[in-house]
Amino acid sequence: MRTVAEWYAGGGPTMHYILAIALIGLVVVLERTYVVVIRAKTNARLFIERVITLVRAGKIEEAIRACAASRTAVADVALLLLRSRTHDEEDLHNVAHAADLSVTPRLTKRLRYLPSLGAAAVAIGVAATLHDLGEAVPLARSLRPSEFGLFVAAGLVLAHAYLASQAELIVEQLDELSVRLINALIDRPDVRLGHR
Numbered sequence: 324m325r326t327v328a329e330w331y332a333g334g335g336p337t338m339h340y341i342l343a344i345a346l347i348g349l350v351v352v353l354e355r356t357y358v359v360v361i362r363a364k365t366n367a368r369l370f371i372e373r374v375i376t377l378v379r380a381g382k383i384e385e386a387i388r389a390c391a392a393s394r395t396a397v398a399d400v401a402l403l404l405l406r407s408r409t410h411d412e413e414d415l416h417n418v419a420h421a422a423d424l425s426v427t428p429r430l431t432k433r434l435r436y437l438p439s440l441g442a443a444a445v446a447i448g449v450a451a452t453l454h455d456l457g458e459a460v461p462l463a464r465s466l467r468p469s470e471f472g473l474f475v476a477a478g479l480v481l482a483h484a485y486l487a488s489q490a491e492l493i494v495e496q497l498d499e500l501s502v503r504l505i506n507a508l509i510d511r512p513d514v515r516l517g518h519r
Contacts, residue, residue: 334467337451341444341468345475348440351433352482359430359489363396367496371503374401378507396426400497404504412509419501426497430490437483441476448472 331338370393377386383405390402400422407418448468455465506513 330467331471333464334471335451335455337447337468338471340447341471341475344440344444344447345478348437348475348479348482351436351440352486355433355486359486359493362394363430363493367397367500370395370397371496371500374500375503375507375513378405378504379513396430396493397496397500399426401500401504404501404508410509412505415505415508419505423497423501427494430493431487434483434487434490437479441479444472444475444479445469446472
């Protein structure tokens with residue numbers, strides 16, 4: 324039975340290019356995981372409820388301190404709304420929209436690199452396979468770059484799907500927080516759909 328190193332070496336020098344793409348993709352995945360899953364994500368439900376409760380009780384300064392103590396995306400948006408010091412609904416919606424435009428790109432930045440890197444890994448692998456077939460290289464050896472490219476692409480596409488879904492969840496939480504916090508600031512009833 325061949326070892327992974329022997330399998331890799333048998334694929335020729337093209338395997339190094341695919342490995343380089345895999346490493347670049349891994350760096351992007353790790354960085355995005357830190358930003359989206361570790362730093363930006365929180366137990367938003369508890370945080371949102373706490374901030375809304377404080378605002379409804381008239382404890383705006385305490386809500387601001389709670390938001391300032393948190394380093395999450397939801398807290399950033401709440402902090403911008405609370406520091407606006409306005410109770411005009413249109414102004415609050417403008418602040419919420421501006422906050423969304425500020426926070427959302429930070430969550431989705433570089434996520435599109437992952438499918439593109441995956442496509443590049445497959446393309447390089449297929450090109451190497453076609454070249455090897457034209458050079459009368461044995462079929463088993465000539466397929467290795469394509470196999471490796473597909474393996475790398477699968478990992479990058481799965482990572483993209485997970486990270487994109489986590490970013491979308493945070494954006495949904497930002498939207499919920501904005502609407503509920505604006506309602507609290509203008510003393511409109513709090514409506515939570517799906518909760519009884």
